Amino acid sequence: MIDNRQIAAAMRVRLDQVFGDLPTVPAFVDGIRRAPKRHFPLSRHDTELALKNALRYVPEEWHRVLAPEFLNELLTRGRIYGYRFRPTGRIRGLPIGSYQGNCLEGRAFQVMIDNNLDFEIALYPYELVTYGETGQVCQNWMQYHLIRRYLEIMTRDQTLVVASGHPLGLFASSATAPRVIITNALMVGAFDNTENWCRATALGVANYGQMTAGGWMYIGPQGIVHGTYSTVLNAGRLKLGLAREENLAGRLFISSGLGGMSGAQGKAVDIAGGVSIIAEVDLSRIQTRHDQGWVSAVVDDPHEAFAMAKACQQKRRATAIAFHGNIVDLLEYAVRHDTAIDLLSDQTSCHAAYEGGYCPQGLTFDQRTEMLRAEPLKFRQFVDRSLKRHYELVQTLVERGTYFFDYGNSFMKAVYDAGVKSICRNGKDPLDGFVFPSYVEDIMGPLLFDYGYGPFRWVCLSGKRDDLLKTDRAAMDCIDPERRFQDRDNYVWIRDADRHQLVVGTQARILYLDALGRKTVALKFNEMVRSGEIGPVMLGRDHHDTGGTDSPYRETANVKDGSNIMADMATHCFAGNAARGMSLVALHNGGGVGIGKAINGGFGLVLDGSERVDGIIRLAIPWDVMGGVARRAWARNENAIATGIHFNAGHQATDHITLPFLADDEVVAKLVEEVLDDVHS
Numbered sequence: 001m002i003d004n005r006q007i008a009a010a011m012r013v014r015l016d017q018v019f020g021d022l023p024t025v026p027a028f029v030d031g032i033r034r035a036p037k038r039h040f041p042l043s044r045h046d047t048e049l050a051l052k053n054a055l056r057y058v059p060e061e062w063h064r065v066l067a068p069e070f071l072n073e074l075l076t077r078g079r080i081y082g083y084r085f086r087p088t089g090r091i092r093g094l095p096i097g098s099y100q101g102n103c104l105e106g107r108a109f110q111v112m113i114d115n116n117l118d119f120e121i122a123l124y125p126y127e128l129v130t131y132g133e134t135g136q137v138c139q140n141w142m143q144y145h146l147i148r149r150y151l152e153i154m155t156r157d158q159t160l161v162v163a164s165g166h167p168l169g170l171f172a173s174s175a176t177a178p179r180v181i182i183t184n185a186l187m188v189g190a191f192d193n194t195e196n197w198c199r200a201t202a203l204g205v206a207n208y209g210q211m212t213a214g215g216w217m218y219i220g221p222q223g224i225v226h227g228t229y230s231t232v233l234n235a236g237r238l239k240l241g242l243a244r245e246e247n248l249a250g251r252l253f254i255s256s257g258l259g260g261m262s263g264a265q266g267k268a269v270d271i272a273g274g275v276s277i278i279a280e281v282d283l284s285r286i287q288t289r290h291d292q293g294w295v296s297a298v299v300d301d302p303h304e305a306f307a308m309a310k311a312c313q314q315k316r317r318a319t320a321i322a323f324h325g326n327i328v329d330l331l332e333y334a335v336r337h338d339t340a341i342d343l344l345s346d347q348t349s350c351h352a353a354y355e356g357g358y359c360p361q362g363l364t365f366d367q368r369t370e371m372l373r374a375e376p377l378k379f380r381q382f383v384d385r386s387l388k389r390h391y392e393l394v395q396t397l398v399e400r401g402t403y404f405f406d407y408g409n410s411f412m413k414a415v416y417d418a419g420v421k422s423i424c425r426n427g428k429d430p431l432d433g434f435v436f437p438s439y440v441e442d443i444m445g446p447l448l449f450d451y452g453y454g455p456f457r458w459v460c461l462s463g464k465r466d467d468l469l470k471t472d473r474a475a476m477d478c479i480d481p482e483r484r485f486q487d488r489d490n491y492v493w494i495r496d497a498d499r500h501q502l503v504v505g506t507q508a509r510i511l512y513l514d515a516l517g518r519k520t521v522a523l524k525f526n527e528m529v530r531s532g533e534i535g536p537v538m539l540g541r542d543h544h545d546t547g548g549t550d551s552p553y554r555e556t557a558n559v560k561d562g563s564n565i566m567a568d569m570a571t572h573c574f575a576g577n578a579a580r581g582m583s584l585v586a587l588h589n590g591g592g593v594g595i596g597k598a599i600n601g602g603f604g605l606v607l608d609g610s611e612r613v614d615g616i617i618r619l620a621i622p623w624d625v626m627g628g629v630a631r632r633a634w635a636r637n638e639n640a641i642a643t644g645i646h647f648n649a650g651h652q653a654t655d656h657i658t659l660p661f662l663a664d665d666e667v668v669a670k671l672v673e674e675v676l677d678d679v680h681s
């Protein structure tokens with residue numbers, strides 16, 4: 001029989017090596033947001049299993065102390081986080097030189113992990129949640145330390161494999177293989193549902209990576225500002241009749257959420273010149289955005305909020321107003337007083353509505369937390385009732401002329417789950433989409449993703465602001481603002497990015513670019529690293545992009561050939577990026593829309609100035625984007641076909657996209673009608 005002494009002797013990477021003695025429990029700093037108690041659906045047998053699973057990470061001599069402690073965490077928080085192993089003090093992404101490592105990539109990923117857990121960035125840092133209510137870097141602090149240790153010892157001939165936060169181990173590979181391969185929450189199809197998911201997370205065998213949290217590529221709320229800016233600006237152009245050169249001056253945008261990503265809304269509308277009121281139930285999040293200067297006023301009376309907005313609209317002065325209260329109450333007021341709203345959205349965490357992501361009307365934020373803990377089933381009923389009312393109010397406002405769009409938080413799916421079948425376009429299920437087109441169907445899909453424009457991002461690993469400014473200027477020089485209106489928008493964005501003070505955490509930037517733009521900028525940055533002009537750079541992107549994500553309620557909502565329920569594209573993107581040598585590849589279930597509703601992936605590429613990395617850029621960056629364009633073209637999306645035709649013409653010696661022949665709609669409809677009539681008669 002194998003015993004723990006043999007096991008300890010067989011491992012060179014262990015927690016007792018990191019800590020020496022069992023550490024004392026660090027104090028919790030007051031004022032740091034804490035995750036609510038998570039649903040804990042475990043039987044006695046499963047409780048034992050969860051405990052044994054967590055104890056796998058620690059040497060036997062610590063079990064007597066830790067077993068009751070872990071059990072207590074499970075019973076009081078619904079998860080085992082291993083709080084005792086939490087680092088003391090604030091975590092933050094430090095300059096890369098502060099980290100130990102045998103290769104640049106190993107040190108670079110430590111910067112990224114710490115930035116994802118930065119107290120100023122992470123939603124619930126003590127529970128390793130970066131954003132989106134449940135999006136974690138990994139499941140617990142034991143995993144955090146082991147991952148850190150593996151990254152410290154890893155060489156360029158090894159790959160670290162991370163399965164749902166668990167570091168499976170370090171395996172021999174090669175310099176052209178990824179240094180880190182991450183998967184999160186991938187479940188076997190028949191079991192891929194919320195019920196099994198809750199059990200698996202409570203057992204400590206599954207991690208919700210959201211999108212960039214579990215791929216360690218989150219860069220604070222800036223990461224979503226550019227996309228939100230493009231969405232609201234183009235919504236104005238398409239639905240409010242703004243000319244290309246106009247902005248949202250004098251227009252009103254209403255939404256909810258000032259959390260991890262939703263916190264970008266006020267800032268984005270501000271940059272687009274408009275006025276916004278964003279409802280938020282949690283005062284601490286309002287405080288964070290206010291301290292950052294991302295909202296300029298805080299009110300708790302709907303009348304005051306709308307009066308303030310109106311005054312700013314009349315002066316055409318851009319302003320972001322935080323309304324401390326429930327979005328449903330804000331909309332009740334607007335409907336009752338027939339207040340004109342130009343653009344309306346929602347960014348509560350509806351992808352996890354029953355886990356606390358959506359605060360129901362009638363409960364304060366604290367009452368929501370308490371009901372979640374004490375009466376989770378009653379909480380569900382409150383959520384359902386509130387979502388139904390929320391939807392009714394949206395309908396009324398839309399009838400009165402407001403343009404509403406679902407901004408990828410699964411709001412419409414949550415309304416459907418609450419029992420409102422009429423929100424489906426076909427009146428019975430979401431297969432044909434919902435009655436309100438999502439922002440991807442109307443705006444982002446046709447105008448950005450189908451061309452390959454997506455949320456390219458980078459982090460200056462030196463931590464130097466000067467490096468960021470140099471990269472901003474270099475990226476701007478790579479864009480031809482006359483090529484397309486999107487390039488013009490992106491050019492203006494990067495030209496003004498520093499002025500908008502978007503950095504929270506590491507020196508990072510987001511910039512929407514297409515395949516050619518991303519490759520050109522990446523090569524330029526690598527050259528700057530080579531010449532010593534700047535320090536090393538981490539390239540990545542949001543998973544919310546052209547090619548990395550299959551998500552019928554979001555990224556692939558404008559894929560209309562029936563393949564929107566398939567996850568081949570995201571899987572190919574992940575595999576292709578690994579094959580071409582990206583430094584990190586990640587593939588997740590869920591993302592921004594919830595378990596079973598999306599497969600999403602991303603990458604990280606460390607620019608070290610080498611020619612090896614030039615080669616990876618030339619092969620991997622265009623693939624990462626064009627695989628998505630090819631799939632969108634095959635779904636007959638016109639702008640993607642046009643992009644594909646152009647790509648095939650320009651890459652005759654190297655690449656070739658299969659393009660669709662287009663059937664005549666009328667001929668097909670007539671034929672089907674005739675034949676079906678015959679069959680039926």
Ligand SMILES: NC(=O)c1ccc[n+]([C@@H]2O[C@H](COP(=O)([O-])OP(=O)(O)OC[C@H]3O[C@@H](n4cnc5c(N)ncnc54)[C@H](O)[C@@H]3O)[C@@H](O)[C@H]2O)c1
Nearest residue numbers: 132133257259260261262280281327348349359408409592
């Ligand atoms: N389409 C996109 O690009 C995109 C980008 C980011 C986030 N999202 C989605 O948007 C959602 C929000 O993301 P996040 O990272 O900001 O999550 P988050 O949980 O950090 O923030 C959501 C905020 O909504 C608040 N809230 C909940 N119910 C409310 C209510 N009824 N009224 C007012 N405020 C309420 C919460 O207190 C919280 O602060 C997620 O579902 C996410 O997946 C989509």
